[in-house]
Amino acid sequence: MIKFDRVSFRYRDDSSKVINDINLSIDRGEWVALIGHNGSGKSTVAKMMNGLLLPSEGQVFIDDIELTEQNLIEVRQKVGMVFQNPENQFVGTTVLDDVAFGLENLGVDPEYMYERIQQSLKQVSMDGYEQHEPHRLSGGQKQRIAIAGVLAMLPEVIVFDEATTMLDPMGRKDLLQTMKTLKEERGLSIVSITHDLTEAAFADRVLVLNQGEVWFEGEPRQLFAKGEELENIGLEPPFVTKLYHQLKSENITLEREPLDFKELVDELWTLHLKK
Amino acid sequence: MDITFKEVDYIYQYNTPFEHQALHNLSFHIPSGSFTAIIGHTGSGKSTLIQHLNGLIKPIQGEVTIGEFTLSSEKNHQVKDLRKHVGVVFQYPEHQLFEETVKKDILFGPKNFGFDLDRKEDELADVLNNVGLPVDVLDRSPFELSGGQMRRVAIAGVIVLEPSVLVLDEPTAGLDPLGRSQMLKLFSHLHQSRQQTTVLVTHHMEDALAYADQVIVMNQGKVEMIGEPKELFKKKERLRDIGLDIPEVFECANYIENKLGVSVNECQSNMEGISQVLVDFVKAGARS
Numbered sequence: 001m002i003k004f005d006r007v008s009f010r011y012r013d014d015s016s017k018v019i020n021d022i023n024l025s026i027d028r029g030e031w032v033a034l035i036g037h038n039g040s041g042k043s044t045v046a047k048m049m050n051g052l053l054l055p056s057e058g059q060v061f062i063d064d065i066e067l068t069e070q071n072l073i074e075v076r077q078k079v080g081m082v083f084q085n086p087e088n089q090f091v092g093t094t095v096l097d098d099v100a101f102g103l104e105n106l107g108v109d110p111e112y113m114y115e116r117i118q119q120s121l122k123q124v125s126m127d128g129y130e131q132h133e134p135h136r137l138s139g140g141q142k143q144r145i146a147i148a149g150v151l152a153m154l155p156e157v158i159v160f161d162e163a164t165t166m167l168d169p170m171g172r173k174d175l176l177q178t179m180k181t182l183k184e185e186r187g188l189s190i191v192s193i194t195h196d197l198t199e200a201a202f203a204d205r206v207l208v209l210n211q212g213e214v215w216f217e218g219e220p221r222q223l224f225a226k227g228e229e230l231e232n233i234g235l236e237p238p239f240v241t242k243l244y245h246q247l248k249s250e251n252i253t254l255e256r257e258p259l260d261f262k263e264l265v266d267e268l269w270t271l272h273l274k275k
Numbered sequence: 276m277d278i279t280f281k282e283v284d285y286i287y288q289y290n291t292p293f294e295h296q297a298l299h300n301l302s303f304h305i306p307s308g309s310f311t312a313i314i315g316h317t318g319s320g321k322s323t324l325i326q327h328l329n330g331l332i333k334p335i336q337g338e339v340t341i342g343e344f345t346l347s348s349e350k351n352h353q354v355k356d357l358r359k360h361v362g363v364v365f366q367y368p369e370h371q372l373f374e375e376t377v378k379k380d381i382l383f384g385p386k387n388f389g390f391d392l393d394r395k396e397d398e399l400a401d402v403l404n405n406v407g408l409p410v411d412v413l414d415r416s417p418f419e420l421s422g423g424q425m426r427r428v429a430i431a432g433v434i435v436l437e438p439s440v441l442v443l444d445e446p447t448a449g450l451d452p453l454g455r456s457q458m459l460k461l462f463s464h465l466h467q468s469r470q471q472t473t474v475l476v477t478h479h480m481e482d483a484l485a486y487a488d489q490v491i492v493m494n495q496g497k498v499e500m501i502g503e504p505k506e507l508f509k510k511k512e513r514l515r516d517i518g519l520d521i522p523e524v525f526e527c528a529n530y531i532e533n534k535l536g537v538s539v540n541e542c543q544s545n546m547e548g549i550s551q552v553l554v555d556f557v558k559a560g561a562r563s
Contacts, residue, residue, distance in 0.1 A: 037451040038423065084449075139317050165449060168317055168478045169520040195451040236452030239523045239546075246550035252557050261527040265534050268553060272535075272560040 001157060001189050002026040002049055002079070007058035009044055018044050020212040021058070026157065031183050031190040033203035033220070037234030041212040042193050046161045049191065050079035063156075077106075080150030084162040086142045087135065095121070095137075096130040099149045106153075120151040123186070124178055140171030144178060151182075157189040158182070164199060176202055197223075197230070197238045201259045208233070225257040240264055276342035276360060276439045276472055278305040278328065283337035285323055285496075297323040299496045301337070305489070310466050310473045312483035312504070315493030316518040321476050324493065325442050328474065329361040330354040341440065359388050362438030366445050368429035369422060377420075378413040381432045388436065395435060406431045406461060423454045434465060440472045441465065447479070459486060480522040484508065492519070505541055524549065 002025065009019040019041045026032050036042045047053040048060055051072045060067040062075050083089065092098030099120060103113045121127045124144040129137070134145055143163055150158055160179065164172045180202065182188045192199060200206050201220050208216040208223065210233045216223055223230075224241045231237065237245075240261045244254070247264075254271075258264035285298040297320050305311045315321050326332045327339050330346055339346040344357045365371070374380035378399065385395040400410050406427040412420065417428050426446075434441065443462060447455040463486055466473045477483060483490050484504045492500040492507065494517040500507055508514070508521045511529065520526075527549060528539040539552050 037453060039421065168518065169480070170518045171317070173520075231453075234451055234453040236456070239527070242546060243527070243550060243553075246546060247553060250550070250554045252554060261523070262530060265527070265531055265553075268557060269534055272557065 001028045001030075001063065002191075003061040003064075004045075004048070004055075005059045005061065007048065007055045007060060009041075009048065009053065010056050017056075018212050019048075019055075022209075022212075022214050024207060024214065024217075026189055026191060028156070028189055029183065029187045030205065031179075031192070031203045033200040033206045034191060034193045034209065035195060035197065035200055035206060035235065036209035036215075037195055040209045040234075042209050043161055045209065046081070046159050046191070046193050049157070049159050050076050050081055052081075077153050078156045080153060080155035080158045082143065082146050082150060082158060082160045082163045084165055086146035089146060090134045090142075093133060094130065095126070095132050095134055095145055095148075098134050098145060099152055102149055102153045116152050116154075117148070120148040123151055123182065124148050138171065139167050140174055143167065143171070143175055147178065147182075155188070157191060159191040159193065161193045162195075163192075164194065164196070195235065197235060197241075198260075201238070208235070221257045221259060224259065277307045277340070278440065278472065278474075279303075279340040280324075280327070281338045281340070283327070283334040283339060285327070285332065286335050287323075289335055297496050298334075301496070301498060303491055303498050303501055305472065305474065307472055308470055309489055310463075310475070310487050311489045311491060312487035313474065313476045313491045313493060314478070314480065314483055314519060315499075319493040319517075320496040321493050322444065323496075325363065325444055325474065325476060328440065328442050329358050329363050331363075355388075359436060360438055361440040361442065362433040362436055363442040364430055364433050364444065364446055366448060367426075368433075368446075369417075369425035372417040372425060372429055375416060376414050377417050377428050380417050380428060381435050384432055384436050390436070398435070402431050402435045405434065405465065407457065423450060426450075426458075430461075437469070438471065440474065442474045442476075444476045445478065446475070447477075447482075462486070480508070480520060481524075484522050484524075492517070505544065508544075509541075 004022055004024045006021050006023060007019060008017050008021050010017045034042050034045060044053060048055055051067050062078055067075055090098055091101050096117065099117045100113060103116065124147050126144050126148060134142060164175050167175060179190055183190050203220055206218065206220050206223050207214055215233060227237060227241060227245055240258050244258055244264060254267045280301050280303050283298055283301040287295045287297055313321050327346065328341065333346050333348060335348055341357060341361060344353055372380050374383060381399065382392065382395060386392060399413065403410055408424060408427050417425055447458050450458060459482060462473060487504055490504045490507050491498055499517055508525045511521050514521055524546065525544055528544050531537065531539055531552060535556055537552060537556055539549065543549060543552055
């Protein structure tokens, strides 16, 4: 679906590389978390996924077609982006207008357009809000309107660039649930960019960037198993990882690295029953 | 400085068709020298509350007392004096930087309030040290710095005034975990070394648990609960009803109690305690 082949990026010709010779691929229907501390290059990578930035060296492929300045428009329809602060992107005075914006630009037939908007709003559980002003919605609702605007374009991939960071804990949980539904019901590929490892547990695969290079690639479980090494690159191990670390120091080990505290407690329970 | 809210009402666009009541009959007390966290769902009135603390807005009904200062609906001329004592770090404070150099930016507040500038200049190295910035940034433009550094400059511009009350409105929003924990340690250090009163507005229950001695939970412009963090976080259902979560360590403790049938007492509601409970559980199983 998305493929980076030896991609490097620098903002100016005389500045140093922010992204240094990376390879990565995202498959259809896959959820990949892209992780790294501030300044690790993760947002730069995100922007190269839909041509907001073009690589200084190497190539980016979307559906096996190389991304160039000539085919940007078509590619952007396939790769939608949701950013940290949806407010900066609202253009319509009502939710309906806002979600319609992208479709209007494409000149979609109004009747069909309405149908697509309805579907998109339904998918993010925001149907019934058509006449609301986007600015007056809660943070989580605004974020879902932004997603509906992207969904209406029928993308194949949605890149969430720290889309949950500004939300309160409940809004965050809801949004992650919405992302999961989109992946499962619509078969969308999801790229979530975050520095929150708890969020990474939702992904099928995790890529960790550090100083513009891929530091780790694998399943969330394998990443959590790195424990304290994570702190060295400015990431905070999740609660469960720290807890498991404590248990290991008391010689209690589990068959696999736990993804959340429920897994950990459940396994201890099974262990206990077996004895 | 003690802070007391007494039956405070605040209404935006008062006396217009658009009026919207943000605070309802709000009463609480923040003891001098305490570290108080204010938590609440988006739109619960947190920001309206803290704008009263340095007189940016005044109660429509009721009274706010901060040390010797009193704010009510009547006209008030001591607001500037009050602001010398109450420093507020707003959300994304780095957006307020404007001067040519870091030094000028930090000294803007002292200059405005008529402090002895020579003395303040001598203290700059100390202030920078406090916020974790090297002295050589002083002559640089604040706009050349990274986001995290810019935020530190903005905070330096507030603490250079040596306020008795430091109000922080989600100071860690948008920072990565490392930046966040550094920033919180900084506030905890300032709180202890300066014996100031600290008011922290946050979404992160973990932070409230780790640093605050008192938590005020806001909901729909009212105080929903007030008390010690450990006590409050026991009330899981009530917090959940108003859109708040409890810290993960408490959730985990609840889960252990239900699943394993062992009890986790209050003192064990931390990483070490929980780990001990689990170790005991496994060892007990091995014996039986």
